[in-house]
Amino acid sequence: MAGKASLYGAPRPKTSSKSKEISSSSSLAFSSQLSSLLAQTSTSPSTTGRSRPSKSKTDIFTARNKNTRKRAAADISEDGIAPGHQQDIGGVDSTILHRSKRKMEEKARLYAAMKRGDYVPPSGTDNRRDEGGLVDFDRKWAEDEAAGRKPNYETSSDSGGDGEEEELVDYEDEFGRQRRGTQAEAAREERRKQGIAQAADEVGRFSARPAPPSQIIYGDTVQTAAFNPDEPVAAQMEEIARKRDRSMTPPDEVHYDANGEVRTKGVGFYSFSKDKEGRKREMEALEKERLQTERGRKEKQERKDKRKEEIEARRRLIREKQAERFLEGLD
Template identity: 50%
Template sequence: MASKDAHLYGARPKSRTKAKEISSSSTLAFSSTLSNLIKASSSESSKPAAGRARPQKEDIFKTHNKNVKKRALKDLEDSDFTQKHRGLTTEEKGEDEAAWKRTKRRMEEKARLYDALKRGDVEDIDDKYGVDFDRKWAENQDKGEAASASESESEASEVEELIEYVDEFGRTRKGTRAEVARESRRKNTLAADEPDRFTARPSMPEAIIYGDTVQTNAFNPDETIAQQMADLAAKRDKELTPPPELHFDGRAEARQRGTGFFHFSKDEEERTEQMGRMEREREETERVRRERKELIDKRKEMIREKKRLIQEKRSAGKAERFLDDLGAELFKGSDEVEEKEGDKEEKGAA
């Protein structure tokens, strides 16, 4: 059979590739490699599964503020800290000069006004300026301080004379001429307004103790007790008098009263008369009630008597009817007996 027709008869074709012979060395290498792979796979399967990686929290002692290094480097840099100003223009210089002159003029006016207030040439009646030079002078006198160095030379050289005057509380005071003039004007104003003045200020006390006075009552503590005992003795020795008659007064109570409520007079005679009238009215009312009750009782007695008579008549009528019925029944029975006896006699005769 030709080789080209071998497939028609089911013959296996010859392999074109020649069988490769495996040497013993290659077999050993393959077995060692396979054993290493098996060991590696078994070791990997025995290891636990690794968890999800979590971010590690930074240590507060290792971390630093943001951009702190940049700021530190910037601080180390040499820089010029000198301030730079732009120059003023001619217009701005003129405005500053005008403002300075205006401020200087106002300060000079205030200084002159302050000196005038200290000398007393100008009066601060309405407390407009808010400076009490009298109090300041008194405080300086109490402290023993010398005049301030800021006072003008004219005031330092000028020695004011102190004048005695009486103030509103009756005290003798010493003060400047301005204080005396102010006090006199105040007194004149009060004297002019005194008739139309209304105030709650109490009047000056009259019984005032002046100087050293010995109060003897302070060394006699039993005087109060003695006075109380005297009052008790007076109450004990006075004549016995009955207590005043006190009656009920309905006007002193705030409540709803009935129709028959009556206000009695506080006068004893009128009250007695009212009580008498009330007593007579009560007696009359009781008499009328008694008479009315007697009439009602009589009428009830008459009704009871009529009922009794009617009942008697009714009972008598019933008795008569009963007797009539009974007599009729008796007569009927006797007639029947007589008829029966007559029938018997007739039968016997036949």
């Protein structure tokens, strides 16, 4: 195999001993052009092209107020220090940034003059607010205090001094704890409890789920009253005690009715009338008959006893005469 041929039969590339030389003038021109481009990129303002909207949805945590990004970009451009946790907000127009900065400086100057007392609002405007939207908060607070109005930003520490002059009352909060405070706090707590009760009532009324029963046993419970053999006896004793404790009332007049029995009555049976007056007359008549019968029996018994006495007296006389005749016969 020839020495110039390669292992696989392909010809070897020709090695050229000559290399292309770069002149120093061309490298110097390239470095100067590159440095000028880098300097122009760092000093030139950003383009004001419209940024493409993001496809990701905005939520309440990433949403920003209007002009917030512009003000943040202005702060970054002035300070030259960008916090590491902030995002890239893009380019801001220098004209808009300059105009916003000028307005904020003017408003800060007006507020400083207002705090010193040198600010005079333009004529034909309100005392509190001019056409620039400025509000003198110190004057507003003083006027509210003079009029007796309480501002909405009043805190518990501010209202501590006025609470001493108000009357303190005792009330119960929503957790059943006894509290002591002003009448306004008690009324507010009462309205809160009424609102909670009304909301619970509406939820129970409009809910499809039925209300739970009032008597529910939770946990392990021994039902001692499930079987009570003495319950009927206790109920009877309670009924007797209830009858005993009642006021004394005469019982109903219920008399024997002979027509309700199918049997042969005795000889002395007497069927009284169902009428009260008729029954009374019949009872009086029977009482008279009884008295008359007893009187007749008594008279008859007296005559009988008298007759017996007469017979005994006659027998004594007869026995005496017989004894006399017997003695005479012995003589």
